[in-house]
Structures are given as structure tokens and as C-alpha cells.
Amino acid sequence: MGLDVRLIADQTAARADEVRPQAGALRLVGAALRHNRKALAGAIILGLFVVVAIIPGILAPYDPHAQIFDQTLPPSGAHLLGTTGNGQDIFSQLIWGTRESLAIAIVAGLMATLLSVLIGVSSAYLGGSGDHVLSLLTDVFLVLPTLPLMIVLAAYARGGGLAVLIVVIVITGWSYGARQLRSQALSLRHREFLDAARSRGERGFYIITAEILPTMTSLIVANFLGAALYAVLAAAGLQFIGLGNPSDMSWGTMLFWAENNGALNAGSPLWAIVPGLCIALLGAAFALLNYAFDEISNPALRPVRRRR
Amino acid sequence: MRYLIRRLEFFVVTLWAAVTLNFILPRLLPGGPEVALRTRFHGRINPATVKSLEVALGIHSDQNLLQQYVSYLGNMLRGDFGVSLGFYPQRVSYVIMLALPWTLGLVGTATVIAFVLGTLIGIFGAWRRGGVLDSLLPPVFVVISAFPYFWVGLLTILIFAVTLGWFPQAFGSSSEVTSEFSWPYISDVVYHSILPAFTIVLTSIGGWILTMRNNMITTLAEDYIKMARAKGLSTSRIMFQYAARNAILPNLVGFAMSLGFVISGALLVEIVFNYPGLGTFLLQAVNNEDFSLMQALFFLITFAVLLAVLAADVLTAWLDPRTRERA
Numbered sequence: 001m002g003l004d005v006r007l008i009a010d011q012t013a014a015r016a017d018e019v020r021p022q023a024g025a026l027r028l029v030g031a032a033l034r035h036n037r038k039a040l041a042g043a044i045i046l047g048l049f050v051v052v053a054i055i056p057g058i059l060a061p062y063d064p065h066a067q068i069f070d071q072t073l074p075p076s077g078a079h080l081l082g083t084t085g086n087g088q089d090i091f092s093q094l095i096w097g098t099r100e101s102l103a104i105a106i107v108a109g110l111m112a113t114l115l116s117v118l119i120g121v122s123s124a125y126l127g128g129s130g131d132h133v134l135s136l137l138t139d140v141f142l143v144l145p146t147l148p149l150m151i152v153l154a155a156y157a158r159g160g161g162l163a164v165l166i167v168v169i170v171i172t173g174w175s176y177g178a179r180q181l182r183s184q185a186l187s188l189r190h191r192e193f194l195d196a197a198r199s200r201g202e203r204g205f206y207i208i209t210a211e212i213l214p215t216m217t218s219l220i221v222a223n224f225l226g227a228a229l230y231a232v233l234a235a236a237g238l239q240f241i242g243l244g245n246p247s248d249m250s251w252g253t254m255l256f257w258a259e260n261n262g263a264l265n266a267g268s269p270l271w272a273i274v275p276g277l278c279i280a281l282l283g284a285a286f287a288l289l290n291y292a293f294d295e296i297s298n299p300a301l302r303p304v305r306r307r308r
Numbered sequence: 309m310r311y312l313i314r315r316l317e318f319f320v321v322t323l324w325a326a327v328t329l330n331f332i333l334p335r336l337l338p339g340g341p342e343v344a345l346r347t348r349f350h351g352r353i354n355p356a357t358v359k360s361l362e363v364a365l366g367i368h369s370d371q372n373l374l375q376q377y378v379s380y381l382g383n384m385l386r387g388d389f390g391v392s393l394g395f396y397p398q399r400v401s402y403v404i405m406l407a408l409p410w411t412l413g414l415v416g417t418a419t420v421i422a423f424v425l426g427t428l429i430g431i432f433g434a435w436r437r438g439g440v441l442d443s444l445l446p447p448v449f450v451v452i453s454a455f456p457y458f459w460v461g462l463l464t465i466l467i468f469a470v471t472l473g474w475f476p477q478a479f480g481s482s483s484e485v486t487s488e489f490s491w492p493y494i495s496d497v498v499y500h501s502i503l504p505a506f507t508i509v510l511t512s513i514g515g516w517i518l519t520m521r522n523n524m525i526t527t528l529a530e531d532y533i534k535m536a537r538a539k540g541l542s543t544s545r546i547m548f549q550y551a552a553r554n555a556i557l558p559n560l561v562g563f564a565m566s567l568g569f570v571i572s573g574a575l576l577v578e579i580v581f582n583y584p585g586l587g588t589f590l591l592q593a594v595n596n597e598d599f600s601l602m603q604a605l606f607f608l609i610t611f612a613v614l615l616a617v618l619a620a621d622v623l624t625a626w627l628d629p630r631t632r633e634r635a
Binding site: 038136144146147148149151152153229232233236237240242243259264265269272275276279280283287293 | 318325329330412417447454455456457458459463466470477569572575591595605609
């Protein structure tokens with residue numbers, strides 16, 4: 001609904017001076033939070049993790065790296081989640097690990113979305129052979145199996161640390177969004193407000209950034225959420241098999257060490273369960289927000305009220 | 309027909325892109341591939357092995373880049389992936405043939421089960437909007453789809469293998485049972501595959517449910533459904549022959565397109581269960597820095613996914629007359 005209203009407003013007004021992409025995005029998020037319980041749940045989980053990522057030093061009782069405790073202690077007052085097979089405090093590791101996991105999700109998600117917008121929208125705007133080449137590129141990356149590709153890339157760039165991890169995730173994660181954005185931009189191409197802009201003699205760059213992109217805000221936000229979810233899972237997978245930097249503190253590397261120490265059989269199952277649970281919760285937060293966005297932009301999917 | 313030719317073009321271009329990536333990546337290593345390989349393996353393996361690795365990666369110091377590229381493409385076309393470093397002196401193709409049947413059996417079966425089950429749940433969910441299936445399952449599976457595949461694998465191991473002891477924790481079969489075509493061996497293999505298959509189905513089914521449900525909802529609003537109801541056709545006939553039949557097409561395409569993601573997730577599940585398939589071998593290749601095996605696996609998995617996509621395209625063109633006209 002909101003989107004349609006804005007489209008009509010843009011068509012009738014077609015004013016160049018009133019461009020507010022950020023305000024539009026914020027308003028959409030606000031509306032989503034007020035009217036949708038899934039969105040609210042997702043936002044609360046995400047908010048909690050953001051707080052933890054900002055102040056881990058206050059929340060964590062011990063140094064996450066210090067191997068100073070007895071090994072595989074069960075949960076107790078001193079160690080809320082017990083200790084690892086190397087004598088580290090699991091709760092402190094979890095708290096400190098939040099920062100890197102969340103940072104990867106947000107940075108890689110933003111970069112992948114940027115790439116999707118660039119390629120998807122220019123593909124639709126160019127048309128013709130430019131569109132053909134860019135769509136082909138998108139489809140190729142869409143179909144290439146992501147994990148083997150990520151593994152090959154990360155294995156060659158081994159030792160590159162966090163930057164390599166993010167680049168690998170962005171390279172493998174942009175294509176889905178680009179495809180969606182292209183089809184929406186295609187459907188906008190012959191709308192009257194764009195014809196109006198063209199007949200005013202506006203340049204292509206202006207039309208894309210000031211006329212097309214603001215109308216696509218909701219899809220772009222949804223894409224970011226999808227890309228962030230992908231980044232959370234991809235980073236966890238890569239770190240789990242040891243392709244991150246194993247001395248970094250993150251949920252994925254915790255799982256790597258837990259698996260390598262046989263945590264499930266060695267009496268410290270929490271070591272493997274809790275970081276995975278946090279990854280799942282963070283992923284679920286992005287997925288719930290995304291799902292809610294889907295319902296908002298496609299009214300047919302909204303839950304029906306049952307008749308009494 | 310033009311539709312299929314366009315898809316064939318896509319098939320060839322993607323395959324070429326995968327091969328070219330394999331060719332370029334080792335050449336991006338600092339100092340070029342020869343120097344990088346020699347320093348990386350210095351003292352660990354003999355010069356003959358380094359030589360064979362260079363052959364596998366298409367590195368010939370006496371040729372220019374273009375000649376190397378052409379002969380590399382030729383090798384790939386003939387399926388010649390060279391010698392595996394981790395399983396030296398076995399050839400890469402031999403190592404892959406060891407792993408391939410396991411992955412095909414496990415991932416293939418689990419994916420088909422997830423697709424059929426998910427599509428059916430989607431159909432029934434959309435049919436009874438607001439019912440238990442519709443209001444409960446989609447959000448549940450949205451949340452589950454956000455779980456890392458391998459972590460769900462760890463959880464099922466903890467619950468069903470470590471705690472309850474119902475199923476084995478790892479491997480594709482017991483070491484006591486000889487691998488032959490006999491009932492004890494087959495049942496042992498099936499027994500070992502239940503937990504990993506369950507994990508793959510659980511984590512991948514949500515996507516099928518959601519897309520099928522959403523397609524069904526759109527289709528059910530069409531006029532011909534109202535017409536069918538007005539004619540007094542039976543519920544099951546409207547549901548399957550009128551609605552689901554039209555709603556399943558996007559799911560079919562989506563199925564093919566996301567197969568790469570499903571297989572990627574399934575490879576991680578194999579790793580968790582130490583299942584003797586391609587995923588476990590891929591991890592071993594990474595840990596041994598066995599680049600020839602790693603590249604061959606990437607190429608092969610891409611090829612398999614592309615075949616599935618092509619099959620889905622042919623199926624779509626056959627089922628949906630609109631795709632044939634649109635071209």
C-alpha cells in the first residue's frame with residue numbers, strides 16, 4: 001500500500017527537489033515494526049546483539065582467550081556456560097565473539113547489496129546487449145555452487161583474515177539480489193514519472209539515483225536483510241571448516257575449535273551448541289525482518305484474520 | 309526452441325566461467341603460481357610432485373599464458389584433472405569416483421524428499437489459509453532456514469547419536485561390514501545415512517514450503533479457480549489439477565536455481581558426519597592444500613548443478629507453453 005501511494009505521488013508531482021531515500025527507508029522500517037510482530041521479534045533480537053557487540057568488555061566476566069580454568073567444567077555460577085576443552089570460559093567467548101560475527105553480517109551484507117543495486121539497476125536501465133551481458137553474469141553467479149566457490153577462493157587467499165572472508169562472501173552473495181532488483185527496475189522503466197524526468201532532460205545518473213532508487217527502497221532494504229542472513233551463515237560455515245582466522249574470536253571459530261576438540265563426545269556439548277544457537281538467532285532475526293518485509297510489500301501474503 | 313538455445317548458451321558460459329576461475333586463481337597468488345607453489349611446498353614434497361601439480365593446474369613455464377590456457381581447457385574437456393596431491397600418486401578422477409556415489413545417493417535422495425514434502429505442505433497450507441499448517445509452519449521454517457546446516461547436523465548428532473545412541477555418529481558404513489552388494493551392507497549404508505539425510509531435509513524444506521505456498525496463494529485468486537468452484541468440481545481436482553499444476557512452475561525453476569545453495573549446505577553436513585562424499589573430500593583437499601582435487605571438485609559440482617538446471621529448463625519449456633512463445 002505505502003509503496004503504491006508513493007508511486008502515485010511521484011507520478012503526479014515528479015518533483016526533483018523532494019528526494020528522501022533515507023527517510024523513506026526509515027519510515028518503512030518504522031511501519032514494519034509497528035504493524036508486524038515478526039518484524040518486532042527480529043528487531044529485538046538484532047538490537048540485543050548490537051548492544052552486546054558494542055560493550056563486550058562490560059558483559060563478559062573473563063578474557064575469552066585465557067586458558068586459565070579447569071577443562072570442560074559444567075555450567076556454574078562462576079562459569080555460566082561452563083568451560084572449553086582448553087580451559088577457557090565459554091560465556092566470555094560468546095560475548096566477545098558477537099562483535100566479529102555481527103560486523104561480518106552487516107559489512108558484507110551492505111557491500112553485497114551495493115553490488116546488487118549497481119549491477120541489477122544498471123542492467124535494467126541499459127537494456128539491449130548491456131542488459132544481456134549483465135544478466136548473464138548475474139545468472140552465472142547465481143548458479144555457481146557457493147560453498148565450493150567460497151572454499152576455492154578462501155583457500156588460495158589463505159591468511160588474509162577478515163577482509164578476505166568478507167570479499168569472498170560478497171563475491172558469492174550479490175547475485176540473488178541483483179536479479180530481483182533488475183526485474184523490479186524493469187517494471188519501473190516505462191512508468192510516467194520516468195518519462196517525465198526524461199522529457200525534462202535529466203541525465204541518466206540523476207534518473208537512477210533520484211527517481212528509480214527511491215521507489216525501490218523497500219526491495220533494497222529486503223535485499224540487505226537477505227544478504228546479511230547469507231553473510232551470517234556463509235561466514236559461520238567458512239570459519240567452521242577453518243578458513244577464517246582461527247585465532248580471531250567469533251562464533252564460527254568457536255564452532256571450529258569445538259569440533260576439532262570433539263566437544264560433543266568430550267562432555268562439553270555447550271561449547272558447540274551455544275555459538276551455533278547465536279548464529280541461528282542472528283540469522284533468524286534477519287530472516288524474520290525479511291519475511292515481515294515480504295508481507296508488507298506483498299499484501300496478498302499477509303496473514304488472514306480468521307472469521308469467527 | 310530459441311528459449312532452449314538461450315539456456316544452452318547460459319550452460320556453456322557458466323561452465324567456461326568455472327574453468328576460467330580455476331585457471332586464473334592460482335595465477336593470482338603472490339609471485340605467480342610456480343613461485344607460490346614451490347615456497348608453499350618447499351621441502352615437504354619432491355620436485356616430481358611439484359611438477360605433476362603444475363601439470364594439473366596447467367602451468368608450463370615454457371609456454372605463454374594463452375597456450376597454457378588453451379591446453380588447460382583441453383584437459384578439462386577431456387576430464388583430465390591430473391594427480392591428487394593429498395592421495396598421491398592417485399589420479400584426481402579416481403579419488404572423485406570414490407566419493408561421488410555417496411554424495412549422489414545422500415544429497416540426491418534428501419533433496420527429492422525435501423522438494424516433494426515441502427511442495428505438498430505448501431499446497432495444503434495455501435489451500436487452508438489461516439489454518440494450523442498455514443499459520444504455524446511457514447514462520448517455523450523461516451526460522452529454521454536461518455540455522456546453519458552444519459549446526460543442525462551437530463544437534464542431531466548430540467541428540468540421536470551421543471545421547472540416545474539410536475544412530476551412528478559418523479561415516480557412511482561400519483568398518484566390520486564388507487562393501488558388497490548384499491542386504492547387510494545396504495541396510496548398514498541406509499542406517500548411516502538417516503541422520504545426515506534428516507538434517508538436509510529439515511534445513512532445506514522451508515524454502516520449498518514458502519515458495520509453493522506463495523505461488524499457490526497467487527494462483528488461487530485467479531478467475532479460473534472461481535470458475536472451477538462454480539462448476540462444482542471436487543476439491544482435490546481444483547487443488548491439484550487447477551491450482552497446484554500452475555503454481556508449481558516457479559517452484560521448479562527456483563528449485564533448479566537454488567540447487568547450488570542446497571548442495572553447498574549438504575557438503576557441510578557431510579563434513580559434520582564425516583560422510584565419505586564430495587564435501588568431506590573437499591575439506592581434506594583444503595587441509596592438504598591439494599589444489600588439483602579442490603579445483604576438480606569445484607568444476608564437477610558446478611557441472612552437476614548446471615545439468616540439473618538444464619533439466620529443469622527443458623521440463624519448464626515442456627510443461628509451460630508460455631515459455632516457448634515468449635522467446
